[in-house]
Amino acid sequence: MQETAVRDVPPALGNPALARRLAGRRPAVFLDYDGVLSPIVARPEDAVMSESMRTVVHDLATRVPVCVVTGRDRGVAQQLMGVDDLAVAGSHGFDIWTPTRGSLSDAYVARYTDLVAEVTERLRDETRGIPGAHVESKRASVAVHYRLVDPADRDRIAATVRSVLDDYAGRLKLTPGKMVYELGPNVDWNKGKAVLYLIDVLGLDGDDVVPIYLGDDITDEYAFRALRDRGIGILVGDPDDPEVANRTTAAHYALASVDDVERFLATLT
Numbered sequence: 015m016q017e018t019a020v021r022d023v024p025p026a027l028g029n030p031a032l033a034r035r036l037a038g039r040r041p042a043v044f045l046d047y048d049g050v051l052s053p054i055v056a057r058p059e060d061a062v063m064s065e066s067m068r069t070v071v072h073d074l075a076t077r078v079p080v081c082v083v084t085g086r087d088r089g090v091a092q093q094l095m096g097v098d099d100l101a102v103a104g105s106h107g108f109d110i111w112t113p114t115r116g117s118l119s120d121a122y123v124a125r126y127t128d129l130v131a132e133v134t135e136r137l138r139d140e141t142r143g144i145p146g147a148h149v150e151s152k153r154a155s156v157a158v159h160y161r162l163v164d165p166a167d168r169d170r171i172a173a174t175v176r177s178v179l180d181d182y183a184g185r186l187k188l189t190p191g192k193m194v195y196e197l198g199p200n201v202d203w204n205k206g207k208a209v210l211y212l213i214d215v216l217g218l219d220g221d222d223v224v225p226i227y228l229g230d231d232i233t234d235e236y237a238f239r240a241l242r243d244r245g246i247g248i249l250v251g252d253p254d255d256p257e258v259a260n261r262t263t264a265a266h267y268a269l270a271s272v273d274d275v276e277r278f279l280a281t282l283t
C-alpha cells in the first residue's frame with residue numbers, strides 16, 4: 015500500500031486532479047468526527063460541532079449521501095453534532111445505524127456489552143487516582159484519555175492499559191489515537207470495513223459514485239486504505255502539528271484544518 019509522508023500529501027482544496035476525479039460522478043461522503051467536524055479540544059465532552067459546520071453538513075446531505083464514521087459512541091456523536099438523520103458507524107465502526115434501517119449491528123454489539131462494561135469499570139477504578147485521566151465509556155469500546163495527565167504520570171496510564179490487555183489476552187485489542195488508548199473487542203473489524211459495509215448496504219457501489227473519506231487519526235488509515243483504489247481519502251491535519259507531523263498516510267489529499275473541511279464540504283455537489 016502506498017503511504018506518503020503527511021507533509022508531502024497534496025492539498026484537496028482547489029486541486030484540479032481531485033476535481034477531474036469527481037467530474038460526472040456523485041460523491042458519497044464519509045466523515046470522521048473529532049479533528050474533522052470539530053477541532054481537537056482538551057475535554058472530549060467539549061467537542062461540540064459549530065453551528066456553521068452543522069449547516070454545511072446538513073446542506074451537503076441534501077445534495078449527496080453523507081455518513082459519519084467515528085470512534086465516538088454513536089449516540090454521543092449524534093448529540094455533539096446536533097444531527098440525527100445521517101448514517102453513523104460509532105465505536106470505530108462497530109455500532110452501525112442508518113435513519114431508514116435503524117441499527118444494523120445490535121446483535122453483534124450485544125455479544126461484547128458485558129466485556130466492554132467490565133473493562134470500563136476496571137479502567138475507571140485503576141485510573142481514579144491519576145489526575146487528569148478520563149475514561150470514556152461507549153457501547154462497543156472504551157477510551158482512556160491522557161491529554162490532561164501530567165507527562166510524568168502518563169506511564170502509569172500506559173501500564174494500567176497494558177495490564178488490562180494482559181489480563182484479557184486475546185479478547186481485547188488496543189487502538190492508539192490522539193492522546194488516548196482505545197480498547198475494544200479483539201475482532202477483525204475497523205473503520206475501513208465499516209465504510210465498505212456502508213457502501214454496500216446503502217447501494218453506493220455503482221461506477222457513478224466516488225466514496226470520499228475525511229479523517230485525521232490513526233484509525234482513519236483503515237478507511238484510507240480501504241478506499242485507496244476505489245475512492246478518495248483526505249487526511250485532515252496540519253503537518254506542523256506534533257500529533258500528525260511524523261506520520262505517513264494512505265490518504266490521497268490533505269486539508270489543514272476543520273475550517274478547511276468546512277470550505278471543502280461546501281464545494282461538493
Ligand SMILES: O=P(O)(O)OC[C@H]1O[C@H](O[C@H]2O[C@H](CO)[C@@H](O)[C@H](O)[C@H]2O)[C@H](O)[C@@H](O)[C@@H]1O
Nearest residue numbers: 047048054055056057058061084085086192194
Ligand atoms: O474517530 P473520531 O471521531 O475522530 O474519534 C476518535 C476519538 O475522538 C475523541 O478523542 C479525541 O478528541 C477529543 C476531543 O477533541 C480529545 O480531547 C482527545 O484527546 C482525542 O483523542 C473521543 O473522545 C474518542 O472517544 C474517539 O474515539
